[in-house]
Amino acid sequence: MKISVKYFANMRDTMGKAEESVEINAEAKVSDVWSAVSDTAMPENTLIAVNMEYTNADHKLNDGDELGFFPPVTGG
């Protein structure tokens, strides 16, 4: 299945890109996608959103999902 992955703030800098499309096996979880895009462990404070809703690394993905990885927020 195909997952659209987006990175924000310093994570975009680290990954060297703002977004990419990842082909991954059905049944994959968020953590599986991270392993596919990075050689290093996911930073402990990483926030995760699937289809623009907060979730966690165990979230099971569906074909076409949009997955966002980003650091703690600093708005307001």
Add this chain to the structure above:
Amino acid sequence: MKVVIQEAVFDPWKEVSSYQDKNIGAGKHGASVTFVGSMRDFNDGVEGLSQMYLDHYPGMTEKHIEKVIQDALDKWDVIDAMVVHRVGLINPNDAIVLVVVWSEHRAMGFDACRFIINDLKHRAPFWKKEANEDGDRWVEGNSVDEAADVHSAEVAAAKKTG
């Protein structure tokens, strides 16, 4: 309800009166509780900040704030609320964020406004990158006294004693 994410500079006081004139019935509210967050030229011991870049997650940011406002409208007996938040390049003294809650009585308005701005600080997907003459850096967390939903009197007491 109104949520606006924009790059353009805005005048928070004009936003308040404009929305109020059009959407809040005359004589129906007893309080308009307003929070305006502006850019300082210092932060976390870094002086001489010349500019800031505010990143966000287009789509998720708007969706998240709409949900937070709806939660506030459901939780407290208030009439309406609006949020305007800048993104992109921001200069010192610019308004970054405006939160307004209209209510019949002030207590509900204060509580709902605090709830919304605290979420904007700690949950809404925005990220600040500050620049001064030494370069730029992503801000890693909001200021310590904003890190918890504590009453301002507790913060003031902690500062006096500590």
